[in-house]
Amino acid sequence: MVKRTHEMGKAGLSIPAVLKENKLLTPFRFxxxxxxxxxxxxxxxxKYSYxxxxxxxxxxxGVLNPVWMNQLFMYSQEIQKKLNDYIGEDFVQSVRFVRSGKKPAPVVYETLEGEEESDYPRGRIRDVVLSDDYVQMVRQETCHLPERIRGKMAALRFAQEKRRLSMEAEGFRHCPRCGRWLAxxxxxxxxxxxxxxxxxxxxVHDLLIQMPWLSLDQFVHEIGAVRSDRLYVELYNEVRRDCIYKLIERIHYDSDTPEDDLFLALFITRKTPVELPDDYVRNLANRYRKKE
Incomplete structure (x- = not known):
């Protein structure tokens, strides 16, 4: 039953409470x-996923191309954490990526102006004028193609060159490593x-698997970094967390080995193997076993 307070207030402030009471808050946040x-x-x-x-x-x-799918797969746990942080509870238990050719049409509540195109030229690409030499070169390179596709291939080459010239005129540059356009x-x-x-x-993973007891100071020394290097500090914590979660999962479902139990104790305590009695390792692992 809805609780009545007989007090006037903004309707927007009561919506979350109503949704939560009717078990609709999590779907709304999603x-x-x-x-x-x-x-x-x-x-x-x-830009490449949704x-x-x-x-x-x-x-x-949904991911628009396989290159991004491979990259995002490596960060599935981080994506899961960001979604749960946004939703406000551990609603998301896993993330799955599927190939999708294009994004769905934007819904009316998203924006009135459409997607932001700040990473594209402001001018009209079709107004770019190609040099006669380039046009002649393309004509020569496509003249051997079958007539039914010759014109389409030439038009594609012209469109690509116009886009390149337009983006360079706007100050865009290529990545020095892979050649992609830079934001x-x-x-x-x-x-x-x-x-x-x-x-x-x-x-980082290879080093911590060899010496899981390393403290942060010992780790940065071993890897040749400094503690102020935020990326290595972030990776140190991320790899340790991932390893601990995987080992706990194995123990929970009784698929662990004695070596798994020892590694979990080493990661959690940051002690060396000689400092951990066998009884301590077994008792620690038993805390995470699935209760019958």
Whole structure:
């Protein structure tokens, strides 16, 4: 039954309480997450992905190309955490990525102006004039093609060159590593930065698997970094957390080995193997076993 207070107030302040009472607050927050996907994950990634659907507690994310799908798969746990932080509870238990050719049409509540196109030339690409030499070169390179596709291939080449000239005129530059167009203010594209991060994460993982007892100070010394390097500090905590979660999951479902139990104790306590009695390791692992 709805509680009546007989007090006047703004309707918007009572909506969350009504939704929560009727068990609709979480679905409403998930609906808002679909709308606010660019704010949750970042505008750059949101250009190539969107929340497609939810299946119980699994969020299905549509990705526009396989390159981004591979990159986002590496950050599924981080995406899951960001969604749960936004929703306000541990609603999302897993994330699944599916290939999607294009984004769905924007809904009317999203914006009145449409998607922001700040990373594209402001001028009209069709107004760019190509040089006679370039046109002649394209004509020569496509003259051997069958007549039915010759004109289409030439038109595609002309459109690509016009876009390139238009973007360079606006100050856009290529990534020095992969050649992709850079967003304004970038020196290396997002994909290359993600690739660098994944490479460093592997180095961190390999080191901690060999010496899981390392403290943060010992870790930065071993890897040759400094404590002020925020990326290595972030990766140190991220890799340790991931390893602990995976080991706890194995123990919970009784698929662990004695080595798994020892590694969990090493990661949690940051003590060396000789400092951990066998009884302590077993008791620690038993805390996370599934209760019958």
């Amino acid at each position: 609906f808002q997450a679909k709308r606010d996907w660019p704010q949750i994950i970042g505008k750059q990634i949101a 929340i497609k659907d939810v299946d119980k507690n699994c969020v299905i994310i 304004k203010g970038e020196t290396i594209c997002l994909l290359c930065r993600l690739e660098d991060r994944q490479h460093k994460k592997k180095l």
